[in-house]
Amino acid sequence: MLTKDLLRVSRAGGGYYPQFADREDRPLAARVIESYRENVGETRGTLDDALADLESEYDFKLVRGLAKLLERDATFETRAAVDPERARTAAFGAAEDVGVISEAERERALEDAASALDCTPAALENALFADRDERAILADLDPRWSPEELCVQYDLSLAQTALFDATDLTVRTSDPRALVSSIKRLRLMYEIEKTPEGRVIEITGPTRLFRRTRRYGTRFARLLRFA
Structure with a gap:
């Protein structure tokens, strides 16, 4: 099913008509799949930017609805040399000890924290917020549907979501x-x-x-x- 914010319905004439995908939407489904494939190894933020480009050409809710279904076949992971929570604890603790005000003091705090965690300052800085959703890495994609099948699944999910009302x-x-x-x-x-x-x-x-x-x-x- 889809989330309510992605529900596409027409209320023309007092009715309630789900706006299903049709044959003309299959090229879009193919482009959504391709956007995921092209961004394997990239961050979710980069993938979202690629999907946003499609939204400038197509219905926002349709693009996001297709992507929502495809995401079930995608694997995202956090990649960092140091656990992000440990990195933040060490960095913020070092910043408090140093009393960070200037950029030089910030670099010193990162160096101290990195030394305590046995990593480089660059690796530590990269790890600080690596567990944020937009920083998650698209590690793999194994789509179960062709573009045509993705549209069929979209229609089923749209109808199921509409039934909640x-x-x-x-x-x-x-x-x-x-x-x-x-x-x-x-x-x-x-x-x-x-x-x-x-x-x-x-x-x-x-x-x-x-x-x-x-x-x-x-x-x-x-x-x-x-x-």
């Missing part, structure tokens, strides 16, 4: 057994009515509950994978 879901079917089995497996509330055309199943949505629970909403959204 649903009051109910109506399904008409001539053979409800598999769907009802899935509804029961997910522990969702529902009603079923027999009509001349078949069965109508009304599934209670998250916003219909007196107390909205994320757990119920997640199970409700997962129903799409079984439908």
Whole structure:
């Protein structure tokens, strides 16, 4: 699923219509995948800059939505010669001892801290904030989807995210057994009515509950994978 801030819907005419990806969006999906591949070994900040370039050409939410899904196949890691927390503790302690005011005093504090940690001042300075999100290194990417498959997965995730705001879901079917089995497996509330055309199943949505629970909403959204 996507985060709510990446939900793309149209409310034209009082409706609620998810804006799914189409064939024209496949080149964008390919470029998002390529942006990740080209930035293996680079920081997350550098990757974000590459994605921002795409946002100048395409819908921001679509770019970020595709990237959000692709990130599941990406491995990020912190790379530093010294543990960043230890580096900060040593550097800030040395700065307090020195009484840093000038640039020269800052360099002296870094040298003292680096000596205590048996590393170079440059390595220490690099480690200070290496655990920040934007400094994380994209170490590997093993995408499970082609551009076309990524768009399909995006559509499914978009629909699932939209369902978090649903009051109910109506399904008409001539053979409800598999769907009802899935509804029961997910522990969702529902009603079923027999009509001349078949069965109508009304599934209670998250916003219909007196107390909205994320757990119920997640199970409700997962129903799409079984439908």
